[in-house]
Amino acid sequence: MRFVLTGSGASRGMALGRARLQHPSRYLVDERPLPEDEVDSELDRLKRAIEIAREELALLRDKLHGAMAREVAEFIDAHSLMLADRELTSGIFDLIRRGRMRASAALNLQRDRLVAVFEAMDDPYLRSRKEDVEHVIARVHAGLQRESSSAERKLAERVGEILVTDTVAPSELVPLAELGVLGVVLSSGSRVSHGAILARSLHLPMVVAAHEALSTIHDGDLILIDGEAGEVIAHPSSADLARFRTWQRESLQRSRQLALLAERDTRTHDGAEIALYANAESAADIALARASGAAGIGLYRTEFLFLQRRELPDEEEQFLAYREVVLGMGGLPVTIRTLDLGADKADSSGLALDDEENPALGVRGVRLSLRHPELMRTQLRAILRASAYGPVRILVPMICAAEEMHQMRALLKESARDLRSAGHEIAENVELGAMIEVPAAAIALAGMIHELDFVSIGTNDLVQYTLAVDRNNDHLANLYDPLHPAVLCLLAQIIAIGKRAGKRVSLCGEMAGDRKHTALLLALGLTDFSMHPGVLLEVREMIARLDLAKLRKHSAALLRAPTRERIDRVLARMGA
Known part of the structure; x- marks a missing residue:
């Protein structure tokens, strides 16, 4: 039966596929006595579940190919034979007829009986076959709980998979996308989490905070997810499927329309020039940035080089990676952010850090870099070497005070001097900027702006720290508000200080790529945006409709x- 779960849209797009539960919830077992007048219907339910299990095994066997096909087929055949075994099935039917047990309880009791028989055997191989019994019973359980029709099951077999789980690490998303996962549903999480940001980079539809997903969706169910509306539809109707097909057609048509904007300048309706840069962390992002006509890379995340490995990347590996980015942008400026890791991620990066009760307020960003100067020197040397191939800027995250920039500039000068002494060619001048994402840095910016060559605003963390709201806590999602009056005041202050000092100010947080905020940011004086390249053309289209002079008023x-209510009224008057 069709049902809809509501969560929060974290990555736009729709996906239709069969649910694959990473950590499936335990199968529900109904221990209530079965009334005599329900025996026949319960037997029918069990027969249908067994038939579903047989169909799935047959389809799975048909798909097998390659070197492992024969070996895997043997296990599938063994499971199919068990489903046809009268000792297994008749015992379950008897428990329903005579024992007045419901199908789920009868399945478990019969499983326990057979497992006990296998465990009593002396032969280790035969003893291990108890796992086959457990797998077969679990498959029948899944069929028993599934409400999909035969037609729906056939459709589910033709489409890919959608991951349904509680949480997923950012490092797990890339291999999942490469393996063909069509979308992700999380029972927890936030749309501004690192995983959600990466999902948008991968164009992977994602719905987060769908709290009942693991308890109501079953492995193999056909589901339709809408990453913009934040909906998960289980057992979609024909109308739902028609809406999905319409979305596919409109999405393709929309992409073709936006592609026409790739060669155009970014200007407001009244002719003001705006710079749209791209956030990137992969070769695909770089290619999309070039294809979309980005003014350059406003934020290149380097963490991917450090994650999911036992050893730290050396200078040469980092240099080659950064050089590819610089060359890929063909002379356009590239802003490379130094390592932005904390204790919550360092265990998968080759760095050994002590656990912290609150990593968001701990040793991360520039704090980590300054505690490990050799790590920082290696990265700075690699970035400086890449500067010989095109314009490069260096962005330092988590800055709180001018003293941190003094230390980073000293390391940069030392690294440049050593490279030149060793005969390496590097750029004459590489700009060094700060990522303003801590309220202290925003408030004290006027006193340290002279230490900076440029400023980049990281709204994801600036909002989190200003409002004391964990952006990964879905229970506080309603409090995480980038349009809070305090946040707007800080944004306006940062932009104004930068402009008075003649320093370039860009915004690289999620606000930059959200068309709902474009008019607001222009009104506050922002002229440099950096966003995921996949939304760059949409923002360019929006900017072309807006009159900057009117917005500034x-x-x-x-x-x-x-x-917030009063802010919304002003935005309404602005037409935003």
Whole structure:
């Protein structure tokens, strides 16, 4: 039967596929006595479940190919024979007829009986076959709980898989996408988590905070997810499937329309020039940035080089990676962010750090770099060597005070001097900037702006720290508000200080790529945006509709508004 789960849309797009539960919930077992008048219907339920299990095994066997096909087929055949074994099935039917047990309870009791028989055997091989019994019973359990029709099951077999789990690490998403996973449903999480940001980079539809997903969706169910609306539809109707097909057609048509904007300048309706840069962390992002006409790379994340490995990347490996990015942008500026890891991720990066009760407020970003100067020197040397191949800027995350920039600039000068002494060619001048994502840095910016060559605003963390709201906590999602009056005041202050000092100010957080915020950010004075390249053309289209001079007239009203409701009223007057 069709049902809809509502979560939060984390990565746009729709996907139709069969659910694959990474950590399936335990099968529900109904221990209530079975009334006599329900015996026949319960027997029918069990027969249908067994038939579903047989169909799935047959389809699975038909798909086998390659070197492992014969070996895997033997296990499938063994399971199929068990489903046809009268000792297994008749025993379950008897428990329903005579014992007045419901099908789920009868399955478990028969499983326990057979497992006990195998465990009593002396032969280790025969003893191990108890696992086959458990697998077969689990498959029948799944069929018993599934409400899909035969037609739906056939459709599910023709489509790919959608991962349904509680949480997924960012490092797990790339291999999942490479393996063909069509989308992700999480029972927890937030749309501004690192995993959600990466899902958007991979164009992988994602719904988070679908709290009942693991308890209501079963392995193999056909589901349709809408990553923009934040919906998960189990057992979609014909109308749902028609809506999905319409979305596919419209999405293709929309992509073709936006592609026409790739060669155009980014200008407002009244002719003001705006710079749209791209956030990137992969070769695919770089290619998409070039194809979309990005002004350059406003944020290149280097963490991927460090994650999921036992040893740290050396200077040569990092240099080759950064050089590929610089060459890939063909002379356009590339802003490379230094390592932004904390204790919550370091265990998968080759770094040995002590566990921290609150990694978000711990040794991360520049704090980690300054505690491990050799690690930082290696990265700075690699970036400087890449600067010989095109314009490069260096962005330092988690800055709180001018002293941290003093130390980073000293390391940069030392690294440049050593490279030149060793005969390496590097750029004459490489700009060094700070990522303003800590309220202390925003408040003290006027006092340290002279230490910076440029400023980049990281709104994802700036909002989190300003509002004291964990952006990964889905229970606080309603409090994580980038349009909070305090956040707007900080944004306006950062932009104004940078402009007065003649320093370039860009915004590389998720706000930059959200068309709902484009008019607001222009009104606050922002002219440099950096976003995922997949949304760059949509933002360019939005900017072309807006009149900058008119928007700027509303900036004072936005900053005077004491509540979110009043801010929304001003935005409505702006047409945003």
